[in-house]
Amino acid sequence: MSEQVLVEVSDLAVVLGRGKKQRRAVDGLDLRLGAGVHGLLGPNGAGKTTLVRVLATVLPPSSGDISLLGVDVRDVRRRRELRRQIGYLPQAFGYYPRFTVREFVEYFAWLKEVPAARAGVAVDTALERVGLADRAGDRMKSLSGGMLRRAGVAQALVNDPRVLLLDEPTAGLDPEQRVAFRSLLRELALDAAVVVSTHLVEDVAGACTHVVLMEAGRVVATGTPAGLAEAGRRGLVHDGDGVCGLVGSGSADDGLASAIERGYTGVLRAARVSGPGAAPVVLPEPAASTSGAPTSAAGA
Template sequence: MIRAVPAAELAPTTHAFPVRARGLRVRAGRHLAVDGLDLDAAVGVHGLLGPNGAGKTTLMRALATVTRPAGGQLEVLGHRVHERGTDLRELRRALGYLPQHFGFYPRFTVREFVEYMAWLKEVPRREVAGAAQRAVERAGIADRADTRLKTLSGGMLRRAGIAQAIVNDPAVLLLDEPTVGLDPEQRLGFRDLLRDLGTGCCVLVSTHLVEDVAAACTDVVLADAGRVVWQGTPTELAAAGGTGDAGDSAAERGYSALLRRARQGVAA
């Protein structure tokens, strides 16, 4: 007897919060860089701001399953990353990750590199070429697809890194300082790409560029000393500052004000 399969069983699994952390602790070497961090991240674009040493890169590495948590709880797409023995292979197929410094084979062309990363992420073989072409087009580097990586400028190389991060149409996309080396025109294009990606994906972008967050993100996460000290919208960020706060824009003044209040123990 053939059983009719309900549509609910065929639909992809969804999560109210693709990323959830409670009391998360993560080490960077011997240093506890993330210490008691709580975070909920839904579908949309989340801008992760904070000073150097705030634990942003270490958090991104933990979310990407590169670094195991030292304590607390971390769930990504329902997978408990904090539990040893968890099989992370299925999760990694659904992730996209661009680290601050990513490795590559210099003699690869952009296309070869992105196709290779698609293969590593277990994209079906018959879909690899098409997925790579779509990724380089979305990253704005299609005209350099057959150029060797070693000949690219820093900005173009960064765009190749973005292409490999999105080649598998990830459910969670992690971008650590993605606009380093991009010129102003390229950054504007990147903002458009973020807005597009955030309609169906949970995107976390770690950056020092407050204006990029204000322009492209639906949510802002401010971290300091290994913890989230504030979370809200770009509008709320801009409204948090005053004329006496450091910064050349409302968003930068809000960032300075919120960071100062957090360090003083004052509620935002």
Template sequence: MTHGKDPHMTPAVTAADLAPTTYAWQIRATGLKVRAGRRRMAVDGLDLSLGTGVHGLLGPNGAGKTTLIRALATVVRPAGGGLELLGTPVGGTGGTGRTGGAARTGDQRALRRRIGYLPQEFGYYKRFTVREFVEYMAWLKEVPKAEVPGAVQRAVERVGLADRADARMKTLSGGMVRRVGIAQALVNDPAVLLLDEPTVGLDPAQRLRFRELLQELGLDTCVVVSTHLVEDVAAACTDVVLFAEGRLVFQGTPDELAAAGGPEDVGDSPLERGYSALLADGGRERGTW
């Protein structure tokens, strides 16, 4: 008589379970430089390492947040320095990179299959239903065909749109469209999730649910959320990255951010006062504020 598991049963082990983890950080930038347009260096010598958890990317308008997110999403190429995502070097100019050169085309495609990305503004087909659009994005991300229906249903449910799955995109409110954008970013179950201003258009109740979703995702995913809403960072993020003029100003916990400010600093909350104090200090050190 045998006890426990049947010795003849094959354990459910996926290729991902067997693949070795060869990187210490999901995201690692070393002296990273990224241009916005031809001339302006929007990211200028950034050193940053991010692992599992929810990382809030804060900074004033024009700080370079969106350019950094686009580089992490492999939409734009680094102009210099090094960038690794999931242990894979992301292509730059070749001469100044510190990561050993650009990824091969096959590596880049494999890497993109493991990234979820919601840009600040994303395009969609208005005549598609919610389900059709998320299915289309799953196809673009090369989700195996047999897994697409389940992956789409899970993604739609996670953003609270199961009851609107068969509604056409053109009938949705702005907040619902944003939630579809989050669903398409989740559909491939990414190891790195990049969200640029994801709460734009969400009402207060939707923002609360989104914060809960972020906390769930951060248990086993590297999530980077670019936002100008300090309170969203406080509620959902394990780590705060403060970015200004293309450079890292601060990295730490929300509590550490709050402790950086005082009653004399601008803001309606401890976090906002810490944010203001750190930006002012960083600006004085560089002589540009």
């Protein structure tokens, strides 16, 4: 994995709504992401989708700095160049029902300014990667929910992005497709930052190299799935200063997914006790972790 920082977010705040309905969807968020699959985990309303939208340059930040691939997203002159290297699948994925799958991906290749000479190969590759090559001639409206999602991923991949932002990408996929999709994500993440917003801990367990836990618009913990699982197996401790540690020896019988789920629940509980001022927790790697060691830090 490259050490290069591809996504850098500093003190990000996003205020949504107006007047009495105004709320801070993201509040003082810091994040540094390199190549790899980064799972964004958090309850509903944690700010995951808002963060992904800001990273996709769809939603302007209210304050703070965001740099993607070394480019400030506020730099209007370089935004077009930046967007050529972003792939994005929104949570609410609209599509053109009359397009064939191939036309749909082709159209997005054009929108992403993939050179015409390379577009044909890029479209074929994207369709093969999501397993829709044999359905390329089908109309979008004839696809199942899972296939539509895969077509959405194909459009996100067609420009071979260095920052890939996927909001609930596995929703609607059957188990077999999910396994294949996780494998694809790992492959893509060799030289790209893949940010996956998900509710499914299986996705985190199966595909993510890093996890970012969010709660109330801020990052409450970062680490690896293994670290989160370890926290789940051994339990977290809160010492009143907002600093957490691992306690106990855990159970070796726990499955990874269920351990992650328990770790996720424990981290959120601890974060709520610590309050919004507490620093994010850096989850220790299982091999390096020691009982009760303080692990507070920012970013991954």
